[in-house]
Amino acid sequence: MDWNTVEGNWKQLKGKLQETWGDLTDDELDVIAGKRDQLVGKIQAKYGIAKEEAERQVDAFTHKFADGYDHDNDTGNNKGNRYRRDDSEGY
Numbered sequence: 105m106d107w108n109t110v111e112g113n114w115k116q117l118k119g120k121l122q123e124t125w126g127d128l129t130d131d132e133l134d135v136i137a138g139k140r141d142q143l144v145g146k147i148q149a150k151y152g153i154a155k156e157e158a159e160r161q162v163d164a165f166t167h168k169f170a171d172g173y174d175h176d177n178d179t180g181n182n183k184g185n186r187y188r189r190d191d192s193e194g195y
Contacts, residue, residue: 110166111138117169124165127151 110117118133121143127150136142140162148158 107140107166110169111140114138120169121165124161125150 114133114137118130121133122128122130125147128146132146136146144155144158144162147153147161148155151158153161
C-alpha cells in the first residue's frame with residue numbers, strides 16, 4: 105500500500121492508527137487527514153522520538169497494510185497500543 109492509498113482510506117484506517125499510536129486523539133487524526141508529514145510530526149511530538157524513528161514507524165504501518173489487509177476480516181493480532189508513551193519518563 106502506498107501513502108496515496110492510506111490517505112484515500114484515512115477514515116477506515118483511523119482505528120488502526122489509534123491501535124498503533126494510542127496517544128493520538130480522534131481530533132488530531134481528523135486534523136492530520138491523511139497527510140503523512142503531519143502524522144510523522146505528531147508522532148514525533150507525542151512520543152518524544154526523532155523524526156527518523158517516527159518516519160520508520162509510519163513506514164512500518166504502511167507496509168503492514170500492504171500485504172493483503174482485509175478491512176472486513178481483521179484478525180486483531182495487534183491488539184492494544186504498539187507505540188505508547190511511557191508517562192513514567194516524565195513526558
